[in-house]
Amino acid sequence: MLKAVTGRILSSLLVIVGSSALVFVIMYLLPGDPVASMIDISSASPETIANLRHQLGIDRPFLLQLADYFGKLLRGDFGQSVLNSEPVLPKIAKHFPATLALAAASAAVSVIVGVILGVLSAIHRNKPIDLIARIVGLLGISMPAFWTGILLLLIFSIRLGWFPAMGSDGWRTLVLPALTLGLIGAGFIVRMVRNSMLEVIGDAFVVTLRAKGLSERAVMYRHALRNALIPAVTMIGVLAGEMLAGTVVIETVFSRQGIGRIIADAIMAKDLPVVQGVILFSSLVYVVVNLLVDLSYAVIDPRVRRSA
Amino acid sequence: MQSLLEIERLSVGFRTKRGFLQALHDVSLTIAPGETVCLVGESGSGKTVASKAVMRLVDYENGQIEGGRIALGGIDLTALTQSELRSLRGKRIAMIFQEPMAAFDPVYTIGYQLVETILRHERKTKAEAKAHAASLLARVGIPEPELRMKQYPGELSGGMLQRAMIALALSCGPELLIADEPTTALDVTIQAQILHLLQELKAEFGMSVLLITHDLGIAAQIADRIVVMYAGRIVEQATAAELFAQPHHPYTSGLLRSVATLDTEKGDRLYAIAGSIPSLGKLPEGCVFHPRCPHATDRCRAAPPPPVRRGDREAACWHADALIRDGALIAGAASEDARDFGASGDSARAEVSARVLREGAAGGGSTIVQPGQAVLTAQASTAQTAAAAPAGGTELFRVEDVRKYYPIKRGFPGRSRAFVRAVDGVSFSIREGETLGLVGESGSGKSTLGRLLLQLEPVTSGRVLFEGEDLTRLGASRLRQTRRHMQMIFQDPYGSLDPRWNVGDLVGEPLAVHHGLAGKEKKQRVEELLAAVGLDHGIISRHPHEFSGGQRQRIGIARAIALHPKFVLADEAVSALDVSVQAQVVNLLQDLQQKLGLTYLFIAHGLHVVRHISDRIAVMYLGRIVEIAPSRELFRRPAHPYTRALIDSIPHPDPRLRTEPAAIRGEIPSPARPPAGCRFHTRCPLATDRCRAESPDLLPLDGDRSVACHYPLA
Incomplete structure (x- = not known):
């Protein structure tokens, strides 16, 4: 019985990890530039845009971003609202x-x-x-x-x-x-x-x-x-x-x-x-x-x- | 003698969507204290309704007592309210059922369900009730009753559950025990144990027993009196001895003669009652049995015969006296086959269509025709002559050290895994044109072995050679090609036909798949096949639900022979059928074998039928074959103690030959943990230290028989 319960809990954890990854992938693949929702791209200088990208960390390779994302999740960091920087x-x-x-x-x-x-x-x-x-x-x-x-x-x-x-x-x-x-x-x-x-x-x-x-x-x-x-x-x-x-x-x-x-x-x-x-x-x-x-x-x- | 139960002219009907159905008609019977009365009949005869009517349980199933009375020790049960009845149920009348697995609430422990009943009727404390329940479980032969009390129904075997059900029924000391097919779902060995237990308890508790059964063997073994029912009416009642000595009703006579006994020979036709049991909605006028009766006259068609008393017995037949005088009502089984009505038509049809089949195979599918049609015809003729002693026949199947293990614990890869050893090192062969019977208790691995033969499941190890070709190594498409020569007939005539397909498509599907037949050509072949199995070709566009069990099984057989296979696996093919219909299907299978030169593997738990149809019989126990021998030899001189125990467990349909208490103790162990040494040693009365240590090989004994026993009996 105890074994089955731990097994069930373990598999639930697996589902959580999997769904977290899925959420990240969907967000990653989503069309549209997150920067665009923060500033007016047409008027901003390329340096500003690049800077912002660097701040958001979205200029790094996919796997690094994913690792970073999980690292933050483990620390309870779900990110901040892009509108008002509220955690x-x-x-x-x-x-x-x-x-x-x-x-x-x-x-x-x-x-x-x-x-x-x-x-x-x-x-x-x-x-x-x-x-x-x-x-x-x-x-x-x-x-x-x-x-x-x-x-x-x-x-x-x-x-x-x-x-x-x-x-x-x-x-x-x-x-x-x-x-x-x-x-x-x-x-x-x-x-x-x-x-x-x-x-x-x-x-x-x-x-x-x-x-x-x-x-x-x-x-x-x-x-x-x-x-x-x-x-x-x-x-x-x-x-x-x-x-x-x-x-x-x-x-x-x-x-x-x-x-x-x-x-x-x-x-x-x-x-x-x-x-x-x-x-x-x-x-x-x-x-x-x-x-x-x-x-x-x-x-x-x-x-x-x-x-x- | 004052009777305990008196049923007088009882009529019961059911309200259904299609109107009112009369299930019981003027049923009258009595049971004396301490008497065992068997209610015998086929499905639809109303025997279960009668038993439920006594308890007034029909009230819960839209049933209604239309007329008559049921008196238990002077109280008229038909006049009581439900709450008055509830204080009698379980207390003065108790009941046990056919499916012990389904008869307990799966979510409460056995102990809870026993205690619940005791507390309902007796003034006892919970502790007293528990103690009483445990003692009852011990009495009915359940080991470690305290432990079993805490177990759930799903954790006990069928035999153990039926024992527990008996304990439940006895818990409040009933005067009348109603047992509705109490052993039908159990193995023959367990059946013998349960019947013996019932008889012991009957004497011990001073109960009367009303036992409902379709098995005349059981009735012969335990009944004081037998009541025969047909289509909701009692057609005859007499003491067991009288009934078996001289039936007074043509239906009783037909039933008695339909039973394959150990004396019938292979090749003899079984006596079969023509036609099938009418449904309650469409009962014939006059005597309900007349459409199936060989002695029916206009009088029978016009008016229903009243029950007539002759001495202590009773029969409802207009012509009983004349028929008895002329010796037309025979009790004995089978041998004088020529006059069986219904059979002659069948065989004539079968003959014609067998020819058509051969031609059809030649014309229809040029791709599959085997080296010359001459072979087929030759095969057919050798089959006939070889039927008696096919010892020299060529091998069609050769099975070499086949094993099938099913993993039961998944666990992580690399960890040790546990297996159910369903088939564990089996070698034998099936000869062309013979029928090999395969018997054994449930859990012995017979069905798995059958499926391995057809490669419906992959083997774990070993080889299965069909005409010299190892099926286990064939690729999927080659296997599909080869499998055309092997077909299967299933146990459940209801589940094995797609309810949404019509007969034409069901039977024609293999023709379409393998021969690419369609349209007119397919229809014509289907009609030929239907004729071959004794069905009218007009049914081609009808659906399975419109047919009786026997007819459905014929449809299944037509489908199986459609491709003119060499081999047919019949897995419990007649087990679900009524006795009278069973005989028809067995005869049909034998006819087809002769006409088409078929080879059969006939898996069954009904030993009489296996004995009748098989040339040789293999006996399986816990995944191994323990004995294989010509069927007559096997039954006359069983060499393995297990074979003998199986044979001794069969209830013999003759009240003069009442068998001794069960020849075999205990139940088949789990195939996940088979005993060391000889697997049978835990139940064998003759086991020695050698048996416990050393596993015997299947070795030739004499003639054509082999046995796996250190100390063979014969």
Whole structure:
């Protein structure tokens, strides 16, 4: 077990190194001159441009640049914004909590709504609750976040005034964005849990459980649900990525200060070090979440634990 | 005697998307305390529904009890609520199932699932329940019960799980144990152990047993009374002795005669009941068996016969009395083959199409025709004469010291690796025109060996010679060319046909690939092939789901013989089929062999069938061949203790010959860690120190047989 966990952690590290390198290569190959976004090339003297290039270190060979890049990463140096020379890592650190709160709240909405509705709809197949669950699933999957977001804003802040329309301070600002993003996740999870629950209910061991005289509640919640959650957990890992990506849109729609917003702004301003930093940071978060998901398998499914 | 269970005129139906399906029709039976009743029938007969109806488990599957009553010790189960039933289930009636691997919740330990049941029904503390569970596991023969309690279902073998399932069923001391095909998924050796255990426990716990099985051998061995079902109805019930001595229903007679026994000879046709079991949606009018019955009259077609009592027994046939008087209902198996209905048509068709096949091969693919067609015809005729004793035949396949190891631990390169030794040093040959049977428990490596023969997997070491050419050294395209001469028939008639292809494309694919046939030409050849396997050519545009298991297997066979191969590997080709259909397919395979001069490697765990179809039989154990001999010799005088144990484990379909408790103990060890010395020594009753130390080679013993044993029996 311990061996498997260390193995899994090692391979996660490898993924992080690989994705860091990939981010660098993409940035390196990107057309356009970073210098151009800092000064007006047409009016600057060639010496100034060459100087600036030398300062940025982009006149050196690729491998040297790569080594330099990794060296800096190891020291926690993600570079500086080309716009205002603000160091990237502290900038991310400052805004990450807001994004984390949003992602966590959305994930909670997805999982709670998704699992409960999914289970109920499988148990009460073809009953009203099943219909509701299927509608939620359909809406979650098919409605784009920006549209749902604007709709919720319109109803709950502008019409009813229950929640603030913008900002990232206090839990009240979190409700609408989390619902918006959470609905997407809930849509996926509802469908997943419903299907896997139905499949498990059809399994042979459920007949055994009933033949033992167990109550339906024990059969469903103690036994079937735990089996049905195994594929759903994978889904949750994938959704973590969706949630991160979703924050870009949501933070823009709800005017929240988070790293999603930062990267959106940085892309608009061609502030490459910031873009690079946020991508790197996000992939780090994604890898960690999926590592946790993988490890949680072992908790739910003893077969994973034993074979490890 | 007061009966424990009394089922009276029970009718059960299911609500489905296609409407209401009646699964049970007026089923009446009783079980006395301490009695073992076997419910026998083929798939679709309603035997499982009947067993689930007793527990009212059909309620959860859209099933509905339409009429009749089920009384357990005076309580009418049909009138109880689900919550009242729950206090009976697992307590007074317990059930064990066909697939022990699937019958436990995989995410809880065995101990948890046992304790859960005990606490549900008994006033015990958790500690008491645990102690009780451990003692039950010990009683059903599970070593180290305390340890097993902490294990998960995936960590135990099928045999061990079925024992655990029995312990679970016994945990609250039930009066009635329902066992639904409890040994079907297990090896014959383990089956014998489990059946023996069930009988011991029945006496010890004073239970009644309702055992559902398709295997008449099992019924003969353990039943007090046998109830035969067909298409949701009981057609006959009698004591085991009476039923086997003189069946009163043509279906029972047909079933008994379909069973290949150890006395049937190679080349004899097996008795086969024509046609196949009707689906519940399309039951025939009148007597449901009449379309398959050789004695059917207009009366049978018009009205369903009521069950009629004769002494202690009962049968539902209009003509039972007359048929019994005329001696038309035979119990014995096979030998008098001439009158088998359905077979004559088959063989006539096969004859015509065999000729067409030969011509087809000549006309269709000039690139593949072997040195002259004369060879093929000659082959066919030698096959017939050589069938009895092909000892002198030329070798088609020669396998030399073949090994197949699968790595199980990946680890870093350079580190020592562990292997599953699936096939570990096997040498033998297959002679042209013969059928070589290959038997052994699961895990013995039979299927792997088959795949190595066709080079579907690369060997780890050793040589596989086909007509003198080493297949292991051929390049991919040359191998593809050669492989045309070897085809395969698979076990699962459902999984081995692409559900989205129609029959024409399925059977025609090899013709298109190797002969470049298309359009009319291909269609014509496909029709010939379908005729050769006894199928109507009109089915060419239909899809696999429209056919029964037996018909699908025929489609698979048509595909296998499409290229006129020399060799066909049949891997458990009839194992998934019902007894009556199995006989049809076995007969077809034998006909085709004679007509086309085929050579077969017939892998199976059903020893009766192997005995019937094979010229020689090889017995495998843990990756090695332990004995290879002409099939009659092998069964009469097995030389290896393992062979004898396998044969002794077969439930004999004759209640007068009840076998002794299991001849072989324990289970097959893991091929990742085979025992030192003779691999069988851990289970062998005759093992000595020499066996533990020194591995015996496969050496000629006498005549045409070889055995790998230091102390051969024969």
